[in-house]
Amino acid sequence: MNLILLGAPGAGKGTVSKSLVEKKQMVQISTGDILRNEIKNGSSLGIQAKKYIDAGDLVPDELILGIVESRLNEDDCKNGFILDGFPRTVSQAEGLKKMLIKNSFKIRAAADISVPEEILIQRLSSRRTCSNVSCQAIYNVISKPPKTDNKCDLCGSELIQRSDETEDAIRHRLEIYTEKTAPLISFYSQTGEYVKINGNQDIDSVVNEVLNVIK
Ligand code: AP5
Ligand code: MG
Numbered sequence: 001m002n003l004i005l006l007g008a009p010g011a012g013k014g015t016v017s018k019s020l021v022e023k024k025q026m027v028q029i030s031t032g033d034i035l036r037n038e039i040k041n042g043s044s045l046g047i048q049a050k051k052y053i054d055a056g057d058l059v060p061d062e063l064i065l066g067i068v069e070s071r072l073n074e075d076d077c078k079n080g081f082i083l084d085g086f087p088r089t090v091s092q093a094e095g096l097k098k099m100l101i102k103n104s105f106k107i108r109a110a111a112d113i114s115v116p117e118e119i120l121i122q123r124l125s126s127r128r129t130c131s132n133v134s135c136q137a138i139y140n141v142i143s144k145p146p147k148t149d150n151k152c153d154l155c156g157s158e159l160i161q162r163s164d165e166t167e168d169a170i171r172h173r174l175e176i177y178t179e180k181t182a183p184l185i186s187f188y189s190q191t192g193e194y195v196k197i198n199g200n201q202d203i204d205s206v207v208n209e210v211l212n213v214i215k
Helices: 013-024 031-041 044-055 061-072 075-079 090-102 117-125 167-181 183-191 203-214
Strands: 003-007 027-030 081-084 109-114 127-130 138-140 194-198
Touching: 003 013, 003 183, 003 203, 013 027, 013 081, 013 138, 013 203, 027 031, 027 061, 027 075, 031 044, 031 061, 031 081, 044 061, 044 167, 061 090, 090 183, 109 183, 109 203, 117 127, 117 167, 167 183, 183 194, 194 203
Parallel strands: 003 081, 003 109, 027 081, 109 194
Antiparallel strands: 127 138
16 A cells, blocks of 8 residues: 655645554655755765755755655565655656556555645644654644653654744745645646545544545
């Protein structure tokens, strides 16, 4: 069972993915998490990606396609994967289509978590993320606070705001979403894989809607 999770910044892709990993033993492939890991490790990919991420711009398609292609070749993907934050442009979606054919993978749906823009801004400015890059658990000071102030419930590391959570970067990410990523709605409607999910409800209800799509 393989799934694409579409949705604007702050829609809840990461939160839903982590819940599906627990419930369905699927693998989460978050291009954002992979890039933040590379930045923390100071790799050449991380150095190239950092300036785009901090400004709220998309990292070039060829870098992203290379990351996903090598991740899909890992053994654990055979148990089912969730693509979180990829594809994000029509050219990435076309690249993905070729990779899926090459690896004989099928996608059950492109589930689009839809949330009004004012809620997205609120969620992004109140999000906290675990600073441990191999954890990157997601919290929210309003809707999902940690048990101990500013500490991750899972690994005890400090919680931080991401470098792309400044007001300017958030606004820019939302503009880029409308310009470059929203056209995927029409792309996946044409393939018959598009499913719209109401992301403006409590997280368990969002997860249940997605589970209904993949059951
Ligand atoms: P990425 O890390 O993918 O960020 P994003 O898509 O902008 O999305 P977010 O991670 O900000 O939001 P989310 O939908 O995961 O929401 P979350 O679950 O955290 O990408 C970052 C950057 O990397 C990009 O800008 C780009 O530079 C680069 N990049 C990554 N992939 C790329 C690609 N394919 N191509 C090019 N560049 C790429 O939830 C948000 C908050 O809301 C949390 O606090 C959560 O607790 C809360 N919340 C979630 N659901 C609910 C709910 N139902 N009710 C109440 N609160 C909720
Ligand atoms: Mg995310």
